[in-house]
Amino acid sequence: MNNPEKRKEQLAAFDKLLTIMDELREKCPWDRKQTIESLRHLTIEETFELSDAILNNDLEEISKELGDILLHIVFYARLGDEKKAFDIGKVIGQLNEKLIRRHPHIYGDISADDEEAVKQNWEKIKLKEKGNTSVLGGVPRSLPALIKAMRIQEKARGVGFDWEEKQQVWAKVEEEMGEFRENFDATDEVPVNKEEATKEFGDLLFSLINYSRFIGVNPEEALEKTNRKFIYRFQYLENAAKASGKTLGDMSLEEMDTYWEAAKNEEKNK
Known part of the structure; x- marks a missing residue:
């Protein structure tokens, strides 16, 4: 249940952040110089710093890094406002609408009794929203390959294209391992065809990532x-x-x- 006093404090803190951002943009030489493009690599760095804090289970550091990322969000919104493209109100408003739209089991009349049903609804709604011709169209091309493999598999599962049992997935892992061993035997002195080895090794990794998903292990x-x-x-x-x-x-x-x-x-x- 919401605590009215706590919510009031939170809103006041956010209002102060917006005021500080305005002042920095107007008065600080460094902040005045920044653009959406110049902030991009800094945002990526801050995201990795948050990731490190999470892996270290350092709650105090997580709080600080979340603050840094929030600053970036507010900064981008200020830059968008200057271009008369968007402001923080629009950013939050769009997010609110999206969350309501993608949770019809909470705000509509759709039933979702477990996590899997929620994820499937989410992917179907997202596909309609973005107008993608492919279920996989929403996977960013620049994602690191391991994370991209996870997202590809999750999105395919969201529309029902997936293995039924983890035993089937493990059989695929063994099949790919067998093919790799057969073609690139470590005891064979014949030079390895790197192009073919890369393809086969990719197949093996993809199948292992698939299996990890079935047993609830995040491969990253x-x-x-x-x-x-x-x-x-x-x-x-x-x-x-x-x-x-x-x-x-x-x-x-x-x-x-x-x-x-x-x-x-x-x-x-x-």
Whole structure:
């Protein structure tokens, strides 16, 4: 239930932000110089900083990074207002209308008893809104490939094009793995056809991402956790080597593996 006093404080804080934005745009040399185009790369950077805070589960940092992104939204809206194209009221108004339109199970007479039904309704409504000739037309071309694969699969599922059981998806993973192994056997000394290997490896990755979706694992998050795990262990290895008066280049693979195992054990004991 809404707390009237809290809502009043929130609106006052947002009003103050809009006032500050106006003042910065009019008085600060840096803020006066910015354009929609010049802010773009900064917004991308802020988004990744928020992502880092989320991965670190640092709630205080998440709050700060959300503030930075909110500043960018308000900044874009101010620039849009100067061009007489849109302002913050229009931005929020369009969002409100879209949320109501895409939640007919809340604001209309459509039934959606679970998360999957909500997602399917969302994709169907979105397809009509954007006038795309393809269900996949709304997937941004510039998305990183792994995230793009997830979105492609989710959108296809939204219109019913998907596997029925996770066992079917795993069978596809094994099929793709078998094809890759058959064509690019690690024991074969014949030079690899990189173009063909790239295609087959892409098929294998796509099927693994599909399986992760079926078991409720976010592949982007899973890979990032593995990246961080590797970084921790490798830096442990570097520090251990330095403490013993060596560099990694001076050590044998067997010596490095000893420290690597020690890093794994330390992780487990944390």
